[in-house]
Amino acid sequence: MGEVEKYSFFLLRIGKLTANTLPPRQQDVLNAIVELTDKHGYPPTLQELATALGLKNRMTVHQHVVALKKKGMVHWESKLNRSMRVVGEGLRYISTDSKYAGEHYLSAAESAEPELPQAGVPLAGRIAAGAPIDAMETPEYLRIESEYADSGCFALEVKGDSMIEDGIFSGDYVIVKPSPSPHNGEIVVALLEDGSATLKRLFKENGGYRLQPGNSQMEPIFVPRSQDLQIQGVVVGLFRRM
């Protein structure tokens, strides 16, 4: 009985299929790859994919992924475990609301830690004052979290106006990459000897360091080499809600 229902499910989907679109099940596979990758922090195996999609055998998914690879939508190295990645055109098909296997999926996933998004924001073009929008034909995607999550980055909410001239406002989030040895002139999160923390631009000078605020009404802080200056990390990105 389960058999009949399963097939009627596919009939519906196939009915909608127009000529040159990606087959629906392959779209499901793309979404599943992305979702599982986000959830666990590493790409799935064929077995995991199959389970997530409600399939009984790995080979089904194997064939789908092979098809997707041939179309250039998935990067997958032969014989290499967990090497699947959705690339290029494939990114078009990933959607945020994931129900790629109908109701099958819910059964498979154990609710893991609170995590993860996907589906980047499409980068539509470039806007310059006075010029028409320079639209891009091949849409790129802004994938902010992905850019930073790997390298151990974390975010901090900024309070105060100490970096206002660098375009960092109170309420913004700075994305900080932990780095013990920042370069000259980078914006860093510094932990001073007294335990207080600041967001400043770091300059190495003879005798120690200068922590320069981005606000001409504020004074720079000089830290002699004898004092312990701990750098929590350098600011590599900024995000603002408006």
Next chain:
Amino acid sequence: MGEVEKYSFFLLRIGKLTANTLPPRQQDVLNAIVELTDKHGYPPTLQELATALGLKNRMTVHQHVVALKKKGMVHWESKLNRSMRVVGEGLRYISTDSKYAGEHYLSAAESAEPELPQAGVPLAGRIAAGAPIDAMETPEYLRIESEYADSGCFALEVKGDSMIEDGIFSGDYVIVKPSPSPHNGEIVVALLEDGSATLKRLFKENGGYRLQPGNSQMEPIFVPRSQDLQIQGVVVGLFRRM
């Protein structure tokens, strides 16, 4: 002959080791994990780690990773391929300039595309000038993409300084939510009658609209109601790479 050189290399490093620091080779392992993860888009296997570190046998790395796991610096699920992640205290030791295996590393890596995702960016706390970091116990996550992807938002790269006083710099990305009827005072992407597009703050005035740049050296644009002013959307977010 190679043996002797190899050991003298370690002697030097051990000589520098002070009491309660993380052993240098374990730091190398942490760095290698992070580097390989964002080079390939997925975490390495023990074999790949070993090769990257110039080791002949997986077991060496295995022991290091076990040690790191015991210290809570690496998340690693037993028997699960490619499940390594650097977490917690371990993040302190990853540095931007990666030469974690001396000269050994260069030989191993084939240059792949830079890419790939992971978890959201953890929101670690709040930083205010002069105050210690207000750390959060229950870490939240910044989920930028998912915040906007649903509502049909798109991103635009900003060129020019027309909104510099609002903290929007050239090179930033604004995240735009399509909205035909923006509120007063919001920053909008406007399409003027002549086809040109601008990023300005919108005010409704008697007789039409005022498009106010965030730059006191620039003049506002007045659009009479008779003219066609098309609003592409309102700016709801901003992202900057640094």
Next chain:
DNA sequence: ACCTCACCCATACGTAAGTATAGTATAGTA
């Protein structure tokens, strides 16, 4: 001398994972 720590190596085993091969079923099309 003895012990511990940090670091490396080799062999061998069990299982997870990818893959080759071979079918079944439905819908659409020539």
Next chain:
DNA sequence: TACTATACTATACTTACGTATGGGTGAGGT
């Protein structure tokens, strides 16, 4: 009708991966 595309299944082989076991070297401390 035959043929193709989509989709799923099962069995069996090979390899990649993690891991258990056992060992070796040099530095440093007691």
